[in-house]
Amino acid sequence: MAVMEATKGAPPEPPDQRWVWLRLIARDRKAMVGLIVLAVMTLAAIFAPFLTPYDPSAQDFAMIGAPSWAHPLGTDDLGRDLLTRLIYGARISLFVGTSTVFMALVAGVVLGVSAGYYGGWLDTIIMRYIDLQWAFPNFIIAVYLVAVFGTGLSNVIVAISLAFVDDFARIARGMVLTIKEEQYIAAARTVGASDNRIMWRHILPNASAPIIVQATVSVSYAILAEAGLSFLGLGVQSDTPTWGLILADSRSFISRAWWLGFYPGLFIMVTVLSINFLGDALRDLFDVRESKDIGAN
């Protein structure tokens, strides 16, 4: 009972992240729709081989076929089942979308937090670079980087990750600049907490809300960016099914097979829309003002 109530110096309640998803669903119908769609999409991607009787690259001499009972979304020019290819395509889209944002987040947060915390020449160097990248849209940066690294899926992943680093670095730095002036940070320092401990144990948890919101929104941009790069022929080179590549291939058959051009885009749109719904709801939940404005991918 002798524990002193630390009043003024106490850290503010960090945004309670337990049951975040449940609270989201309870508050927001759009978020529920988004979450369900994404859950279904993810499960379908994981269990793809059990869901569809077809092999994504199995050719059938039937050639292009309109949607039917056997092939609900039709078949492509090599007789491959479109639905199967789109389900397998979800694997790449979701993987690239989440992995690139994860890498961008880690790199961006490390850069932003160090820049904001230490200040001085480190801040100047990091932020000059971040400002330079900030001057261009993420997608264009990704195209530039593919131009340098060369085409192919792994290069596309690296390019998208790097292209999104600036968003996280700016947010993290901004948060750190406010938080490091708080009394509880001074208190932590007086009791001898190391810089590392202060940065990652005290500051970061309190800076997490806007970073989580940005990460959610970024996944949708990353998925769009991957689809765009694949569509342009800069992504996977083989006949690996990706949404962007399937859409690109559809162009040769545009006048006689509308389904080849319609469904892949629909998959992309529904996925991106669901993530945007979630991002919107999270933004309301955490009461975060928009950082880099929506749509700047």
Added chain:
Amino acid sequence: MSGFIFKRSLWAIVVMWAVATLVFFMLRIVPGDPIAAMLFDVGDPAAADELRRKFGLDQPVYIQYFKWFGRLLVGDLGNSIYGSRIEVSRVIWEALPRTLSLTALSFLIALVIAIPAGLISALKRHSALDHAVTFVAFLGLSMPDFWIAILLIITFAANLQWLPAIGYSPLSEGFWPWFSHLILPSIAIGTPFAAIMARMIRSSMLEVLRTEYMQVARSKGLLKLRLVMVHAFPNALIPVVTVMGIALALLLAGTIVVENVFSIKGLGRVLIQGILDRDYPIVQGAILVVSFIFVFANLLVDVLYTIIDPRIRYD
């Protein structure tokens, strides 16, 4: 304000220099010898050495850099390494009017959609129409532009056959051929931009409608149309200008992709084809010009912003 414009212009120049320098060094650091690519890997060492001398690639990198930069300043972007070895500046000069026409038309179309949508949605707040606009805006932001492009081609070119599916016709050959080739790509590029603008106009109109001077104007009994168009709308446009930078990002990124769908040989198509061909001089030139347009347009937006709203100070 002139101090701000000066500082902002200086930063734009620094950005361009940094982009040029990064592009130069990065393209030379990565594996893949352009000379080998040029000789199609047939591997005649003597011929390769000859070419290296010819292009100055046998010299130290920093000397190459200064020479390259000097040529860049006088607009010499080098020659393509394929086919007829055409000058890069000529390729870009031919591509430029296509990209600029496309961007300008996309911008106009987006405004034509966004202004009425945003106004109606703000004036009829919470109506079915407002909800519809919000929903369509959400869709517009989630649809990839290249998919919109394909849907437009399927509908208006392949099925209805109203408009051409691919290609470009210069304005000098008549307005309609020019316009008919650009209208579908412009819609595809302009849609996400229109969605953002409509949402921005809606929220800033709502803000303005709540202000005191609007209440005064209303109490004076001014006509509703006059009220909206003369008093509210111009003020509501000010915050909209802040998203112009983002708008440019969308339009330019959109142009790069969509040009490839409609086979319009603009800067985007030149850039992507250059990447696929590993034609470094072309890639380098296209990146520099795209970046230049982008940096310059953003500078323009920032300056414009201080002019229309003199309260703004960047100190």
